[in-house]
Amino acid sequence: MRKKIKKMSAALLSDVLLLPDGRILVQNLTKPMAKLLHSLNPNDDTIAARVRKNEKGL
């Protein structure tokens, strides 16, 4: 039982849409994906705020 729950929680899912004008839209933004996007563009306030909130929550 424990093994199954571990497996479920490990399967994270984010949907990402890359637009030709350089914008990135994300649905179901997970913590790892937020960190990745933040590392690609630290100046994006929308993602930065979400990474900061996440860090405070840990």
Place this chain on the structure above:
Amino acid sequence: MLADCHFCAHHCGVNRMTGELGICRATANPRFFLAQTEVTDELELIPTFAIALSGCDMRCDFCITGRESWNPGIGRSFSAGKIARLAEAALNEGARTIMILGGEPTIHLHAALELVALLPDTARLVWKTNAHGSAPARALLEGMFDVWLADFKFGNDICARRLAKIPNYTEIVTENLLWANAHSELMVRHLLMPGHIQCCWEPVAQWLGEHLPGVKVNLRTGFWPAWRAGRHTELSGTVPAGEAGQAQKIAEIYGLNLVP
């Protein structure tokens, strides 16, 4: 209530216990397609442990989770006990809230309430809904959730019928929003759709300004042409920067309390 289902405002009255299907096509046994900690939502709610139940009573052609929302048979079998344990683990790892969503969770109200009963009393619970529930559903939901995160998608019944096949949309949604505001903390979401500023966003903004002044509103500009959006010419792209700016100005005109 499953034997005579009136969870949503369609009031199908089908017996889901015997396999009869209403508009949402949900049986008595819910499934879910996602259970994970996310940071997508409103800043004051994240990180949230999000549990997405399959199936919905609306048929939005632009649905971002169309495959899962239009088919309640997709995903894994829902076990309140297992999900409650995952949610508790997420809280221990720093999640601030637990959010139940869909699809549309109202069509699985029995399962959602079973889950709520198993969650820690101190957990801040969020009910993410399309605000198309019925009065009997609202009665069952009273006092169960700390926050109602409710969509106000369309500013008129013509767009609602054309894009989501929903009759009497504005009357039903506004009734739900007023109730939610009176019974819990309410946050309203509007997904800005390209080409729908005047017909949808402006009437929504005006109504919110007049009837729910000060309520938190999240104006989302990240529309993308998902699912069957391409069937509608104006929905085949993203929101142009000019329209996003115009929408912000409308929010200011009606004095909305926009939250990120």
